[in-house]
Amino acid sequence: MLRLHNASGTLMSVDKDTVNKIARLSRIAISDEEAEKMVGELNGILAWVEQLGEVDVTGVEPMTAVIPNHLRLRDDVVTDGDVREKVLANAPAREGSFFGVPKVIE
C-alpha cells in the first residue's frame, strides 16, 4: 500500500520551496508572504487527504468514467469553422486576425 512517508518515516509535507515550485507549474505568480501562508494551508489539506492511504485498494481499477458510456465516433467531416470574428471577439490584445502575445523569439 502506498503511504506518503519519507525515508525517515515522518509524514510527507510541503515546504516553501515546494510551494514555489507548484506555483511555477501552475503559472501563478506568488509573493514570498503568500508562499509562507500557503505552506500551512496545503499541509493542512494534504495531511487530511493522507487518510486515503489507509484504504485497501488491492485489485481495484481507478475510476475514470462514472456512468458506463462509450465514446462516440462521428463522421470525419468539417462541422464548424469560419467563425474568426467570434473566436477573436474576446481577445484582450488582438492584432489583425491574430491573438497578440509578448515577443517570444528574439
Add this chain to the structure above:
Amino acid sequence: MTDLTKLGVAAIRSGVANGEFTAVEVAEAFNANVAAAKVLNAFIVETPEKAIEAAKAVDADRAAGKPLGKMAGVPIGMKDLFATEGVQTTAASHILEGFVPTYESTVSANLWKAGAGMLGKLNLDQFAMGSSNETSYFGNVINPWRRNDGGNAALAPGGSSGGSSAAIAARLCPAATGTDTGGSIRQPAAFVGISGIKPTYGRCSRWGIVAFASSLDQAGPMARDVRDCAIMLEAMAGFDPKDATSLELPVPEWEAGLSGDLRGKKVGIPKEYRLDGIDEDIAKMWDNGIAWLKDAGAEIVEISLPHTKYALPAYYIIAPAEASSNLARYDGVRYGLRDLPDGAGLQDMYAATRAAGFGAEVRRRIMIGTYVLSAGFYDAYYTQAQKVRALIARDFDNAWKQCDLILAPTAPSAAFGLGEKTSDPLSMYLNDVFAVPASLAGLPAMSVPGGIDKEGLPLGLQIVGKALDEQGVLNAGLAIEERAGFTAEAEKWW
C-alpha cells in the same frame, strides 16, 4: 390581482396558457422584485429586457394559437456559469470579467427553446468552488433567511449555487439553474428551504458550462417544489453530441410520472451517515423523513456505505486535479483578463494574469491539483483517489441490492454565518460530507425542505437514487413534500 411572484413554475405556466395573466405581466413582476433586492447581491448581471422579450414571444405564440413549450412564460435566473450569448459570463471571477460569449450553452438554449426567459445571471462561488458563495469576485450573496434570535446576522446562502438559492427564496425568480460538482445544488437548496435536483451524470449537457471538474460537473434545476424541478429538468436535459459524456437517451416525462405513492419501494438509511455529534435538529428531521416515507408506503432498511468517510478526501484530490487542468485555459491570450507587467515575457504574463485573475480559493485548488498530478505524487494521490472513488461507487452498487433509494440529511448544519468558516478551508469542505458521495458515484440526488431548526432556519433532506432513476428520487421527494407541510418563508427585510 394575485402577486404573480408568489407562483411557481407550474402555476405560472398554466396561468399563462389559460390566459389568467400574460407572460409579460409575470416577467414585469419578477423584474421589479429583482430590482428591489440588490442588497442580497444575488445577481451579477440583470437582464430585465431579456425576460420581457421572451415573455412577449410567448404571449404572441399563445395569441396565434401556437403550441407552448414546457417552460412557456416562466422567467428564470441563470447561474453565471452558463455561457449566454451576448451577456457577460464570468463564473464570478475577475479573470472572466467582461467576457461576452459568442455562443449559448446547450442547457440555457434548451430552456429558451422551452419558452423560459432570463431575468439575469446569478452570483456563485468563483468557478463554483465553495460552499457559501463567499469566494465570488462580485461579493457575498446574503441569505434571505435570518436566525430567530433577533441578531440579524448575515447568513450564507450555501454554495456554489448561492445566487440561485437566495433569489428563489426571496422570490426574485420562481426557479433557477444550478450546477452540482460536490453538492452545489443540494446544499444551497437546503440552506434556503427550497428544492433542487442533481440528475445522473450525463443527463444535462456540459457544453457551454464553465468547467470546474468535468467528471463531476452536472447541471440541474432549483425551484420551490418537486413538480417545478421535474418540469424544469425535462426542459434542461437531453442528449447533446457536443458533450462527449452526454447520455444518448430520451428524456423521461418526469412530471407526468410524479407519484408520492412509495408502496413497494425500499429506502436505505446509511448507518455511516449517523456521525458522532450530529446536530440534534438534523437527526430529528432525518427521523421525521423516515416516518414520512414509511407513511408513503416505503419499507425502511438499514444499509452500509463503508467508504463514506473517504469520499471527501477523495473528492478534494479529484476535483482540484481536474480543475487545475480545466483552468489552464485562462492564459490572458484568447479571452478574459490580461496582466502584462512592463517588460514581461509570455511566461511572466501567464503567471501575472492568473495571480490577478483568480481568487484565493481558486488559486489554492489549482495548486493542490497541480501538486497531486505532479511527477512522483500522481500515483500516491490521484490514482489512489480514483481507486477510492471506485470503491465508493461500489458501496452504492452493493446498497442497491437492498434498497431502491437512500435517505439522508443534505448537510450537517443549517445555514452558517458569513465569515464563520472562511478562515479554515477544511471546515468549509466538511459541510459537503453528505453531498459528495453521490457526486463521486454520478448518481441522481435531490434536496427537499425537511423542517426548521431551533434557530428558525430551514433544513434539507436528501434522496439519492440509482443511476437514471430521477423519477424514483423525485417521487420520494414529493412524498416528503406532501407530508412535511413546509410553508415557512424568509420574512422580508430586504
